[in-house]
Amino acid sequence: MTQQKLAKLLAGPIVRRCTDDQLNFWLVTDRNYQIELTITCDNDQDFQFCQVLTPDSQQTIQIGERAFVHLLTPPLEYIVLEQNLNYQLSFYLGDDKQFSLSDITTLHYGDKPLSFVVKTRLNKVLHGSCRKPHFDSEDALIQVDEQIKASLDEPESRPALLMMSGDQVYCDDVCGPMLNAVHQVIDLLGLYQESWQVCQSTTNNAEQAIKDSSQLFASEQGYYQRHLFLPQDQVNHGLWAKLFGASKQPIFTSVNAKNHLVTAAEVFAQYLLTWSPALWQSVDLDKTDHIPTQFLSVYHDEKAVLERFISGLGKVQRALAHIPTYMIFDDHDVTDDWNLTRAWEESAYQNAFSKRIIGNALFGYLLFQGWGNAPDNVKLLIEQIPEHFGDGVNTHDELIDALLDFDQWHYHLNSVPKMVVLDTRTSRWRSESFAGKPSGLMDWESLCEMQQELIDQPSVILVSAAPIYGVKLIETIQRIFTFFGKPLMVDAENWMAHSGTANVMLNIFRHYKTPPNFIILSGDVHYSFVYEVEHRFIRTQSSILQVTCSGIKNEFPARPLSILAKLNTVLYAAYSPLNWFTKRRRMKILARKPSVKSDGRLVNQSGIGLLNIESEQEIGTQLLTAKGEVVDFIPRAKTERD
Template structure:
């Protein structure tokens, strides 16, 4: 396709941060765009502010291909934005409003997209795990409908959309998605790269390799780790570094990662790709066609997703699938993965993609000018030594955690790159955060009355499932069951529980989590303590994914009987000092406590940071409420 036929914007705009003195937008264009933002009072129609971002100060651009530039607009209004008022904005790109390029960016009856700075974090949407080829609806489409119903409602409009992991699936990619990715790489001229110690010398060779579709496990690197008891009898055997169950289309190049981000957030490029099962090889035609139906349904919902993310602030954090399944799960895995140049590059490409598309907009201030200069140097000479240097810099980053200055404050935890290695065995699960990171977290929380804490994996999970993971871990099979939970590592478990017990940490903890592909709510108190903090573990997963239904039903029932709040088995868990009471979800059956359906969470917080109402907006259109303990006991 000739460059002149490409739209100016191929992803975004995403509203990343909205504060009284700050607006951050992210978008990808097919040229170096010069944006201008105008802000209007929706009620009066008055223009409140016009701004032309200054390159290097309030506008950062980075070229990722011959016809692709990422733009980050970091704008500071001259006066604080008015809270709790609907404001409309017009984003002009080289003299043309973005709404002319993307007419669907506005809700029916509107001429401009809008935003609302909430004075409190009173309502927020949250969820994780959005797999494009899962055969079910996309809950972000449902969230768009909810926002459309409450655009000018000061009370009901959400203050934030929190995506707590697996925004993309690097390791589990459908054949049609990979085909679309390769066409986008060609359309935009995304940069090629070379590989060391790999069966392909360049990314261009990868895209045309006979094993490039559905058989990439043959291309991915192997090593000889010893992870546990089960490996003692296989010393010397080569073992795969990438251990996911669906790695036949695992993304490898940076261009593939970046193209996937563009394809999961915006519809513009889907209109320019062609899905053809013959291109993937005849042996996989049936799989391709089955995945194709799910992918086409996913793409059909993207105009709504694009509209949603342009009008509500979006915060994000990675989990494993944003990089690869079992990412940093054990010390042995880390030693094997980062010690091989090809696997290090694959992981590094995913982390670099995360920074460019997620992390940068989360916390622009944490990335200094020297790192941005290094990024520009890579853009001038991509794919070689400068890419390795940039990846090394990002892999050595101390933390990707960040906080938003909301009321109550929202603290987002990096539970992937600050791992607490097991001292007993390199094959045992690492702690989700190390001692230094947890100590820093405790200092950040001291003196707060309330906090919203975002942990990709639930801090208080389903005890039976954690017990099963512990058994597999004992036999050296932690990777087989994704044995990563806060209680899997004694050091991390003790420190995080001590944070809740500390007398100077918040009285109200709301914990938002995902990861597990089902949803639940627990009320948690410290046993035998009059002034226990109130803790709510609120888990919503997935946005477009589910757990195997029969298996989860069995686990849910067994967990309820074996680990009821008064069960003596609780005294054999690390959480024995905590009383954990699961809430009953409406419409799920009397004995169910886990909800297994694609949904987006909606949490309402009162002025003290206490959740007054907790709901799931079902992707299919229904609503699930989690009854408070008092009301559920009365039924």
């Protein structure tokens, strides 16, 4: 890849939270420009906004010598709904204009201005999760670009929003070429360095030598061998430990942790390389002198896959500049199995090094994802950053503590249907009886708070990173591994794994004030399916539709999924007596049939989901595959007539 002059626009713009009273635009630039924002509407000549933004409406966080993250929130008297809103950004240093978005032709659809639509009625929703750059498939986020391009001049037909429900980045699973690019970007932008404490009682010998960014980047184990210096802990819990004895185990459990990101700068650089093509023009992936010889073959194989990902980033950047976009984390946005069990939390947060690694990933999530979801929720966190993070600032740990203590990552939209986005990672229902047992995805307090958002709503879209109703056979296998004290071996993470969380959630669904029309959007599992759910023995009539779409650029191993899906169909069909031995005895779950050949009605292809809400009774569900095919999930009523 030929190196070129450093771009001025490093990432974005991404249209973020857009409601009837607030607009937000997110972007990253190489300098701290004053930004002029212009917004117009072709169908409403009275609606015009043109202003050089003030610090109140242009919030900026510096993360390096040449890297500034901005969130723009223009002060508007009113917002035109359901119409194309055109916008333009111009960038100034003093009185001198440096560039405008109109100069970047790849952001535009032909000669059309940048535009978006603010919809209060969510008639079309794009959704997905799990986008791993080096997974060997096409990037389904490009299908968002195709959807926008096809409906650009028809605001009523444009998707209302894009919801990404977890694993937008993989901090724990990074390929060698991406890590190489990350380190080049850190140098190009002068991203801030850091140092950390090392806990001698739980360390590897290799870890003892690495105490700051410069030592990490210079380490011989910095590529494909990071698992050798990641922190470890003594494991003394579970039936396995009782039978075979305690052992020293890695705190970070990802099987692909050989290039696990460590510093905040590494996390920031990966986000920039994941959202935008701009910095790839200044990166040379053929620069491999520092890659250990024994890993060069793997490196070149990964490079071939990654280059296909890079080739589509122009369309991804263009799409995100044209649609309101929302996000929520899952585990890989931080690390695999993040907060899975009480034992994991005790090990991870009592070790200064692992706590820093987790905190840095959460810091990246705040700046690159969480900030734009609900800016008012995170206002106090954002205000703390300049005090604790910067060139020569040594209070990084205080910022990490604030991030780990924060409990307002969840948010909602007052749309129709109302959209409620859950944080299933940081407010967990921990097991008091056994530290190695999977925690409930949400604790009592957060579930009660969720219920308050649902009460008396006619319809709701509930966003959960993991499916609430999973593939039962897979959940049963996870339960068996949990019994033997090995939940981390099978990612034993589902809503039914903790009886407290499961019972409260199911009781909420059966409550007479819960919305009668319920849509659940989920991801995580790396295959897609649609369930229609009816709860038995309740006084009210409710309709629950769960749409699981995963991954955007990831898939489940094909052979094992095929076997599990077929067995699940036999053992846990809708009328199977085995359901009476599970929590499903009080519900009826029917899977919508995909329009393509599938295993047990599970579709194992990278894709993006499309939800079409014609009415409360007519909800279409499609998977737009990364290859450009459309898979319809046929509603049960139509299937029964066939």
